Amino acid sequence: MKAWRVHRNGEPSEVMRLDDIPAPEPGPGEVLLRVRAAGVNFPDALLCRGQYQIRPPLPFTPGVEMCGEIAALGAGVEGLAEGQRVISTAALPAGAFAEHAVVPAAGVLPAPEALDDTSAAVLHIGYQTGWFGLHRRAALRPGETLLVHAAAGGVGSAAVQLGKAAGAFVIGVVGGPQKAAAARELGADLVVDRHAEDFVAAVKDATAGRGADVVYDPVGGDTYTRSAKCVAFEGRIVVVGFAGGTVQAPALNHALVKNYSILGLHWGLYAARDPQAVRTAHAELTALAAAGTVRPLVAARPLAEAASAVQSVADGTTVGRLALIP
Structure with a gap:
């Protein structure tokens, strides 16, 4: 073969x-x-x-x-x-x-x-990662603001659709007009082109200064550091990966003062330690696909x-x- x-x-x-x-x-x-x-x-x-x-x-x-x-x-x-x-x-x-x-x-x-x-x-991987990140780790609630980085990429695009399915207001950060158009097609309520705009200011403007309740970050590095500047009180930053190539060292004193959580997500561990949770998530995703919500x-x-x-x-x-x- x-x-x-x-x-x-x-x-x-x-x-x-x-x-x-x-x-x-x-x-x-x-x-x-x-x-x-x-x-x-x-x-x-x-x-x-x-x-x-x-x-x-x-x-x-x-x-x-x-x-x-x-x-x-x-x-x-x-x-x-x-x-x-x-x-x-x-x-x-x-x-x-x-x-x-x-x-x-x-x-x-x-x-x-x-x-x-x-x-x-x-x-499987992208949407399972999004489902566990948003629901199991961040406990995303209807009406909350979700900030998704690399929103037109592999795991980011899944998080946009799953965030909308959960009833969140979704802000997608992308790099370039073509990716901005894709994020809008995926359903993002607000799209920020990081090449032309400051996403920190955009998030604060969109939330009347409150910030994002959940940040979904597969990029890392400076993207994570700047996300910490626009996370809400009792917000949650989900660390999904480091596609930007830099593994940041989070300022834990900043998390303490602003009262937000930093959550790691390694989806592969669920297959090894809680396979039933993977099957439960698959059933949810299958239902969303049947409804046309996940595409x-x-x-x-x-x-x-x-x-x-x-x-x-x-x-x-x-x-x-x-x-x-x-």
Whole structure:
């Protein structure tokens, strides 16, 4: 089968190579998926660079989430059937940027019927991250103000839609007119182009000086530091990632004086420590998809363009999500 593999660490466009390798077979408790679409995520770029918290042995196949069709069941697998359309995270080092992938059966979830393959492929990580960040960690309430950074990006676009579904007033921060248009399409109530406006001032103007009740930050660095200047009394800053490349050192005395909370979110821990919570969130997301409230902003590219697709995500030039089609 065809599979993209990384033989050395570096920039995705330089180190990803399309190889012919034997098709895998499922072991006990595993399923073999025929990949119908694979989501492209920022962690794929970090994996290529050797900068992700997980460092699979070389060579490995990137691609951390997918929509697939069950092609074969390993021994002991129950409750699933060949031909069933499902979504799953990947089992590295054998990721989703391939024609087939083997994954643990316990992590497989039914693909929402309301979503096509490309939309289903990008639902899992981004929207689960948003759901846990906004509901489990920040306890977002109707009527509150939600500030979303990188609102036209992968996890940010999901947070915009989920914030609106929760009844929040959503302020999206983006970089450039094209991304501003995308954030408006996603449903943001107010869009701030950070290239032309000061988001701190915009948030204070929009909230009569009160600030944002919840800040959803996948960027980090100076973005986090400035967000602390416009977080509300008893506000919550959810630290989702560091796409800006800098891990900030929060001023804890500032959090004390202003009375706000700093919340970390590592969604992958829920799959390991509370898998039922993941399934509960999937049921909520499936219902939102059926209602048309959740609709990923996604573009499809052929699997042959995987290296350039991952590089474009790494460079921050994409709008919404990308999915690869074998």
